Amino acid sequence: xxxxxxxxxxxxxxxxxxxxxxxxxxxxxxxxxxxxxxxxxxxxxxxxxxxxxxxxxxxxxxxxxxxxxxxxxxxxxxxxxxxxxxxxxxxxxxxxxxxxxxxxxxxxxxxxxxxxxxxxxxxxxxxxxxxxxxxxxxxxxxxxxxxxxxxxxxxxxxxxxxxxxxxxxxxxxxxxxxxxxxxxxxxxxxxxxxxxxxxxxxxxxxxxxxxxxxxxxxxxxxxxxxxxxxxxxxxxxxxxxxxxxxxxxxxxxxxxxxxxxxxxxxxxxxxxxxxxxxxxxxxxxxxxxxxxxxxxxxxxxxxxxxxxxxxxxxxxxxxxxxxxxxxxxxxxxxxxxxxxxxxxxxxxxxxxxxxxxxxxxxxxxxxxxxxxxxxxx
Numbered sequence: 001x002x003x004x005x006x007x008x009x010x011x012x013x014x015x016x017x018x019x020x021x022x023x024x025x026x027x028x029x030x031x032x033x034x035x036x037x038x039x040x041x042x043x044x045x046x047x048x049x050x051x052x053x054x055x056x057x058x059x060x061x062x063x064x065x066x067x068x069x070x071x072x073x074x075x076x077x078x079x080x081x082x083x084x085x086x087x088x089x090x091x092x093x094x095x096x097x098x099x100x101x102x103x104x105x106x107x108x109x110x111x112x113x114x115x116x117x118x119x120x121x122x123x124x125x126x127x128x129x130x131x132x133x134x135x136x137x138x139x140x141x142x143x144x145x146x147x148x149x150x151x152x153x154x155x156x157x158x159x160x161x162x163x164x165x166x167x168x169x170x171x172x173x174x175x176x177x178x179x180x181x182x183x184x185x186x187x188x189x190x191x192x193x194x195x196x197x198x199x200x201x202x203x204x205x206x207x208x209x210x211x212x213x214x215x216x217x218x219x220x221x222x223x224x225x226x227x228x229x230x231x232x233x234x235x236x237x238x239x240x241x242x243x244x245x246x247x248x249x250x251x252x253x254x255x256x257x258x259x260x261x262x263x264x265x266x267x268x269x270x271x272x273x274x275x276x277x278x279x280x281x282x283x284x285x286x287x288x289x290x291x292x293x294x295x296x297x298x299x300x301x302x303x304x305x306x307x308x309x310x311x312x313x314x315x316x317x318x319x320x321x322x323x324x325x326x327x328x329x330x331x332x333x334x335x336x337x338x339x340x341x342x343x344x345x346x347x348x349x350x351x352x353x354x355x356x357x358x359x360x361x362x363x364x365x366x367x368x369x370x371x372x373x374x375x376x377x
Contacts, residue, residue, distance in 0.1 A: 080134035098326035148222035170336040193355035198231030210270030217274035253282035269297040276301035314363035
């Protein structure tokens with residue numbers, strides 16, 4: 001039977017009576033419940049309105065929807081953080097900090113495994129070691145951002161998820177899935193809508209005057225990078241421009257022979273890098289070889305790393321909604337733990353995938369200088 005306003009209202013009212021949502025805790029976001037019940041967000045908003053009228057919940061500005069009355073107290077949950085990418089990208093540190101803040105507000109515990117490391121192989125070792133430690137601790141659930149930048153990342157990510165499955169520990173994936181599109185794993189995923197982000201950046205480059213556009217990433221990048229690449233390619237070709245096989249460059253941005261893989265056409269070339277760290281290194285490599293950003297080429301990245309604003313040429317980037325990713329990840333985890341996973345007819349868990357939009361932060365690195373004689377420096 002398809003859910004509607006009335007059926008969803010009855011289910012949520014029952015959950016409140018049973019103490020599934022504890023007193024003074026936050027109710028799930030409307031988009032989470034809409035995905036769970038297969039209804040629209042306005043339907044969930046209407047249900048919440050009815051529960052507010054009944055005095056069961058209340059909206060608090062700047063906080064969310066709070067439970068006022070609940071049938072029984074719920075025990076405090078204890079979750080583990082497995083975000084090995086925090087050693088490379090600030091977004092995972094921001095997500096980690098926000099989850100910790102939410103834990104304080106909502107009264108659950110979080111364990112931080114200290115899997116931060118710059119070396120990808122070290123991150124692999126620490127991720128597996130902390131996974132084993134969490135299982136021994138009897139953790140209630142794990143937030144896991146899949147590994148990248150190692151040759152057998154897919155095998156390692158699947159190994160970690162299988163370990164959690166064997167121990168009966170729910171896993172919520174942050175930032176990306178463990179399989180490539182169009183496939184889906186059996187886990188809940190919260191992250192950036194990478195296809196939209198890639199398309200937005202490509203349109204920005206075209207509007208800036210670029211007609212020769214490259215997409216640049218390092219080897220063994222995450223599956224999310226493939227989604228950005230696909231979007232850039234489709235957006236460029238839809239605009240009537242060429243995107244050849246050579247338009248995708250996959251190598252170390254610090255290599256001195258990097259220009260053998262790219263033809264820089266002065267005043268027409270745009271380079272979309274998979275992330276800010278790659279863009280920064282590539283800018284340095286190009287400068288060493290006599291190319292000037294804003295005159296010969298434009299360049300952009302993703303993730304809005306703090307240093308991107310303070311470069312010699314401030315970097316255009318795409319900011320991720322880290323706080324929203326953290327909040328929705330927590331809500332999905334609490335749902336898994338307190339309510340139990342939804343089941344399809346054959347008993348398999350039905351995963352929820354939430355993709356969020358960020359925003360482009362336009363800076364000097366995607367503006368051609370009007371006076372190109374400045375290149376005489």
